[in-house]
Amino acid sequence: xxxxxxxxxxxxxxxxxxxxxxxxxxxxxxxxxxxxxxxxxxxxxxxxxxxxxxxxxxxxxxxxxxxxxxxxxxxxxxxxxxxxxxxxxxxxxxxxxxxxxxxxxxxxxxxxxxxxxxxxxxxxxxxxxxxxxxxxxxxxxxxxxxxxxxxxxxxxxxxxxxxxxxxxxxxxxxxxxxxxxxxxxxxxxxxxxxxxxxxxxxxxxxxxxxxxxxxxxxxxxxxxxxxxxxxxxxxxxxxxxxxxxxxxxxxxxxxxxxxxxxxxxxx
Amino acid sequence: xxxxxxxxxxxxxxxxxxxxxxxxxxxxxxxxxxxxxxxxxxxxxxxxxxxxxxxxxxxxxxxxxxxxxxxxxxxxxxxxxxxxxxxxxxxxxxxxxxxxxxxxxxxxxxxxxxxxxxxxxxxxxxxxxxxxxxxxxxxxxxxxxxxxxxxxxxxxxxxxxxxxxxxxxxxxxxxxxxxxxxxxxxxxxxxxxxxxxxxxxxxxxxxxxxxxxxxxxxxxxxxxxxxxxxxxxxxxxxxxxxxxxxxxxxxxxxxxxxxxxxxxx
Numbered sequence: 363x364x365x366x367x368x369x370x371x372x373x374x375x376x377x378x379x380x381x382x383x384x385x386x387x388x389x390x391x392x393x394x395x396x397x398x399x400x401x402x403x404x405x406x407x408x409x410x411x412x413x414x415x416x417x418x419x420x421x422x423x424x425x426x427x428x429x430x431x432x433x434x435x436x437x438x439x440x441x442x443x444x445x446x447x448x449x450x451x452x453x454x455x456x457x458x459x460x461x462x463x464x465x466x467x468x469x470x471x472x473x474x475x476x477x478x479x480x481x482x483x484x485x486x487x488x489x490x491x492x493x494x495x496x497x498x499x500x501x502x503x504x505x506x507x508x509x510x511x512x513x514x515x516x517x518x519x520x521x522x523x524x525x526x527x528x529x530x531x532x533x534x535x536x537x538x539x540x541x542x543x544x545x546x547x548x549x550x551x552x553x554x555x556x557x558x559x560x561x562x563x564x565x566x567x568x569x570x571x572x573x574x575x576x577x578x579x580x581x582x583x584x585x586x587x588x589x590x591x592x593x594x595x596x597x598x599x600x601x602x603x604x605x606x607x608x609x610x611x612x613x614x615x616x617x618x619x620x621x622x623x624x625x626x627x628x629x
Numbered sequence: 630x631x632x633x634x635x636x637x638x639x640x641x642x643x644x645x646x647x648x649x650x651x652x653x654x655x656x657x658x659x660x661x662x663x664x665x666x667x668x669x670x671x672x673x674x675x676x677x678x679x680x681x682x683x684x685x686x687x688x689x690x691x692x693x694x695x696x697x698x699x700x701x702x703x704x705x706x707x708x709x710x711x712x713x714x715x716x717x718x719x720x721x722x723x724x725x726x727x728x729x730x731x732x733x734x735x736x737x738x739x740x741x742x743x744x745x746x747x748x749x750x751x752x753x754x755x756x757x758x759x760x761x762x763x764x765x766x767x768x769x770x771x772x773x774x775x776x777x778x779x780x781x782x783x784x785x786x787x788x789x790x791x792x793x794x795x796x797x798x799x800x801x802x803x804x805x806x807x808x809x810x811x812x813x814x815x816x817x818x819x820x821x822x823x824x825x826x827x828x829x830x831x832x833x834x835x836x837x838x839x840x841x842x843x844x845x846x847x848x849x850x851x852x853x854x855x856x857x858x859x860x861x862x863x864x865x866x867x868x869x870x871x872x873x874x875x876x877x878x879x880x881x882x883x884x885x886x887x888x889x890x891x892x893x894x
Contacts, residue, residue, distance in 0.1 A: 392718075505735045513730025516716070516723055519707035520778065523679055524731045571719035571762045573726075573736060 363596045368483055372602070375485040376588035378497040379549045380558060384584035385504060386542040387563035388577045389535065393515050396560045397446060398435055398536075401453040403543045403555040405431035408456040410477050410547075411463035420477060421492065425544040427456075432540035436533030480551030480603040482592060493545055500541045507534050512573060549588065550603045557603075558584055561610030568617040583613055630693050632657045632786055632818035633678060638687035640670060640677050647673045649842035650687070655820070655835075657692075657785075660812055661846075662829045663822040665839030666862065671822040672708060674839070675788045678820070679703055691786060704784035706775050708791040708822075713763055713771070720759040720766065720774045724750060727778040749777040752811055769800030773807065780811070787812070789821040793828060801828045808832075826853065827874050853877070 363369045390399045406424040413423020431452075464474050476484060485493075504511075513521040514531045522528055539559075546558045566580035591606030598605075633655040640648040647670035655661055663671050676682040677689055680697020689696050691703065713723065728742045738746065750756045755773040763771065772792055779787055789808065793801045809832045812819045820837070823829060826849075836852045838845045840861030845852045852858075853875055858866040865880035 506733055509730060509732055509734050509736045512726045512736050516713060516718070516726045517707075517710070517730070517778070519709050520705065520727055521730060523676075523681060523705050523707060524727075526731045567717050571717060571722070573718060573722045576718075 363593070367487075368485075369592075369596065371485050371487060371490050372482045372592050373589065375490050375493055376482055376549055376592055376602075377585055378490075378493050379545045380562075380584035380588040381581045382497045382500050382542045383546045383558040384562045384566075384581035385501065385577050386539055387559040387584075388566060388580040389504075389511060389515065390539055391560060391563040391567055392512075393535075395536075395539075396556070396564075397449060399539055399543060399559050400556055401449045402428050402431050402435070402536075402540055403547055403552045404453040405456045406540075406544060406547060407460035407477060407552045408463065410552075411460040411467070411474070414473060415463045415467050420473070421489065421544065421548070424477075424547060425496075425541065428540035428544050429537055432536035432538075433533055436536040437529065439529050439532050476551070477547070478551050478553050479601065480547065480549050480554060482549045482602050483595070485548060489548065493548060496541055497545060500538055500545070503534070503538050507531065507538075511535055550606055554603050554607050557607040557610040558588070561607075561614050562587060565614045565617045568614075587613060630657060631655055631690070632659065632692060633820070634688075634690040634693075636688045636690075638677070638689060639685045640673055640682065641685045642670075642673050642682065646685070646842055648839070648844065651842075651844040652687075653837065653844060653846040655818065655837075655846075658812075658816055658818055659834045660809065660819045660832060661821070661835055661837050662826070662833040663820055663837045663839065664824070664826065669839040669841075669861075671839060672790055675705070675790055675820065675822065678786075678788060679705055702782060702784050703786040703788050704779035704782065706779040706787075706789045706792055708794065710775070716763040718763055720755065720761060720763055721746065721750070723763055723774055724759065724777045724781070728781050745781055745783075746777075749780040752780055752814070753777045753807060767800065768796045769804055772796065772800075772804050776804075776808065776811070780815075783815075785817050787817055787819045787821075789819065791822050791824070793823055793825070798828070801825075805829060805832055826877070830873070830875065849875070 390396055406428040409427025410420035410424035413420045510521065510526050511531055514526050514528050518528055543555055543559065546555045550557050562583035563580040565583055566576045570576050570579060587606055587609040591609055592602045594605045595602035631654045635651055635653045638648060638651045639646065663674070665671055673682065677684060678691060678696055716723065725738055725746045728738055728746055750759050753773045753776045755777060758766065758770055758773065763774065766774065779789070792804060792808070796804060805828050808819060808821065830849065833849065835847060836849050838852050838858070838861055841863045843861055845857050845861060853868055855866055855868050858868060858877060867878045867880060869876040869878060
């Protein structure tokens with residue numbers, strides 16, 4: 363299957379996205395912001411469809427909206443905790459707006475499907491180049507803030523006492539999440555971002571109690587699920603997004619298996 | 630030199646005067662219990678000593694230096710800890726997160742950092758505990774992790790905000806004894822805020838009692854008296870002593886400490 367250009371591009375794009383989403387997602391889960399990450403991708407839908415309406419590439423509309431949403435959420439900071447309803451309403455508002463923009467554009471149901479459910483097999487070499495550049499920038503930024511981010515996540519009160527600006531860290535982190543979400547949308551789409559951003563990270567957190575091991579494991583699981591998903595899609599002709607979400611759920615479910623075994627088995 | 634020197638100190642927070650014209654001198658190596666009703670300014674005072682809150686008037690000196698300066702670095706254990714109870718990370722990573730955690734860059738400690746974390750864990754007798762996920766630690770064991778965090782950087786002054794709160798009496802005793810052992814071994818100064826006097830009676834050198842903007846510093850016998858506390862609470866207070874224990878009672882009959890505890894729950 364690697365004799366086809368589009369398959370090689372798909373594997374490369376999937377790898378970049380899975381590494382970024384896995385690493386960023388680990389912190390997202392650690393900070394209990396999984397739902398906020400989910401909502402960010404929906405905000406991006408309005409941006410992407412709006413961009414189509416204006417004749418701009420949807421990826422840039424998506425990116426601008428997710429970043430704006432990330433900055434907004436970061437500034438709200440702690441007030442965001444327990445605001446599932448407000449986040450949910452913004453989430454549905456964004457989807458509604460996106461549907462309106464699509465309606466005004468009066469065509470392209472395929473465009474909508476690709477945005478909502480992803481189309482990794484349709485990634486162009488130019489897309490891939492943009493994704494690699496953004497992915498590298500994201501990972502560099504994440505590395506640069508990782509230390510105070512972990513401190514602020516685990517010990518917000520102590521971090522604040524040591525002069526860490528919790529708000530600055532929250533905004534920087536959510537901007538990173540926004541870019542990671544925009545990337546993940548290219549592979550699994552807006553509705554299935556959880557599969558790459560949260561699934562591998564949540565599984566990694568259940569497998570190891572060490573932060574650095576967890577980050578690496580999260581990225582490795584994401585890459586494995588994405589590769590296997592694209593490979594299975596090629597063989598079965600089912601959508602890659604379906605396979606990736608299925609594998610993501612499966613791996614997360616498997617982390618519960620040791621608990622179900624008799625106690626002696628894992629002592 | 631005194632560890633902490635308060636001179637005509639007035640602290641305000643949110644437009645409210647919390648401490649007014651307080652002077653006190655805490656000696657190097659003292660173990661001080663800080664008490665007072667809710668809102669008396671215990672946490673506010675700790676924040677001021679950390680350099681997080683500038684005095685409205687008066688001065689604070691920590692080992693002769695202005696608070697917050699490098700030479701005046703204090704180890705701090707905040708009272709409120711959000712969301713670490715269900716953390717699936719090991720204690721080591723929790724403690725290590727505080728080692729120069731305010732620096733930018735990747736979460737890599739280096740040999741010196743790892744040594745420091747190992748030393749802090751060893752000091753609080755929690756080396757073995759540190760391999761377990763935080764979510765599986767008891768309240769007392771978690772408090773030991775947080776104490777290890779406060780020891781990073783080997784501060785000469787420890788500020789512990791309510792380290793005994795929400796612990797069973799059994800664990801309270803163990804944690805106080807540990808703090809005392811650490812204090813003696815390292816020869817450092819400890820300021821510890823608490824609601825209940827009794828778990829600390831045998832361990833404190835002196836008591837700092839705050840109330841209604843005022844403060845009284847002295848031995849338990851000097852400070853925990855009907856006269857001093859009535860002034861600090863601005864209400865008639867009785868102090869009952871029996872079997873080496875102290876009960877502070879409002880004149881209307883309720884135990885003051887027990888009441889204070891309930892507000893907090």
